[in-house]
Amino acid sequence: MEYEIFNLGDVSLQSGVTLPNAFLAYKTYGILNEKKDNVIVYPTAFGDQHVQNEWLIGSGMVLDPEKYFIIVPNLLGNGLSSSPSNTPPPYDRANFPQVTVYDNVMLQHRLITEKFGIQKIALVVGWSMGGIQAFQWGASYPEMVERIAPFAGIAKPWPHTFVVLNGMKAALLSAVGFDSSKLNQLTFADMRAVGRVYAGWGLSHAFYREELYREMGFDSLEDFVAGVWEDSFMKMDPHNVLTMLWTGQHADISANSSYNGDFDKALKSIKALACIMPGSTDLFCTPDDNEYEAKLIPNAVFKPIPSIWGHFAGRGINSADNHFIDDNLKHLLARSTNG
CATH class of the missing domain: 3.40.50.1820 (Alpha/Beta hydrolase fold, catalytic domain)
Known part of the structure; x- marks a missing residue:
């Protein structure tokens, strides 16, 4: 790159x-x-x-x-x-x-x-x-x-956007029991739940209802959530993500x-x-x-x-x-x- x-x-x-x-x-x-x-x-x-x-x-x-x-x-x-x-x-x-x-x-x-x-x-x-x-x-x-x-x-x-970003942040912080003194223990694997949370917000009801993920080569909803959302978020450094979430919320x-x-x-x-x-x-x-x-x-x-x-x-x-x-x-x- x-x-x-x-x-x-x-x-x-x-x-x-x-x-x-x-x-x-x-x-x-x-x-x-x-x-x-x-x-x-x-x-x-x-x-x-x-x-x-x-x-x-x-x-x-x-x-x-x-x-x-x-x-x-x-x-x-x-x-x-x-x-x-x-x-x-x-x-x-x-x-x-x-x-x-x-x-x-x-x-x-x-x-x-x-x-x-x-x-x-x-x-x-x-x-x-x-x-x-x-x-x-x-x-x-x-x-x-x-x-x-x-x-x-x-x-x-706007307030709702803030709440959505807060939900993503909470999914990550839960991995260390919401203990801010343990943030440096976070790993890439802890990003799995963040991807699952974002999966519900990134795309619309109609996208999922019409199963458009099949056009992307995924045979099931579970394959799509794991193959796109989990996979992409688990490639992100959790501390970088916390920084970007804070930037977005403010x-x-x-x-x-x-x-x-x-x-x-x-x-x-x-x-x-x-x-x-x-x-x-x-x-x-x-x-x-x-x-x-x-x-x-x-x-x-x-x-x-x-x-x-x-x-x-x-x-x-x-x-x-x-x-x-x-x-x-x-x-x-x-x-x-x-x-």
Whole structure:
């Protein structure tokens, strides 16, 4: 897996903790043009790394490397950027500091300005927690970001979203009897239950009822849950997962000194042209939540993805969903931001 590292030095986080020798792992696709105005930023989602974003990148796709310079920064805590699994003591494993989406975007801004000298971003796009980062980019840097396109991502964890993430966290903490002093005893095997919990939220009722997992090569529900959900989660470091869950639960675009918790004000401050695409059957980043947000963003269009793939309508698996996202992003990039 090829990627590059941007060293950030000692970073002061929103929590007040200084993370020493912090770094972002990132990958670029395409060439930055002379005017530096062909830039697309595509942050990663919970548990994902840059390779999981590549389904939307390619010749003829909306994120065409022959046309755009695409930067995919990896989320803090995902195992490639600074994470519990790759940070030396005293901030390793359960001792890794709490990082916010605001922290992530601030550090991505440093990458984009310090490393590349970029002043304008044509589009910030992302799925799920990548979508929250797209909203945060629009709120934190309204003059810099021309367009945002979150899909199956919300601008804060609404109460129900928080509860879902809490359930995933509880499944992991139960392995050590909810004893925070024993967190360093957690193993990859303890992630099995987290995968089982998420299996009920990632996809819709209709997906399971219509047994679409059979199209993915699974003969039974049990095979699917074990082969996809257990298997994918048991490959994740439990401390990285706890870090990313905390980031997701506290990912409010207004939770910073610019907006002081005024969520509506943060949304109204986004100047970017926005295309907001929830999955129509998403169970925990719901279209209702996104519709509220879209109404407050001055230049937003609300385009639910008509799909029974739930949250995973934005994951690049189902071709009809992929075409819908690709088409809407092409329309968004064709819209002028002048005037």
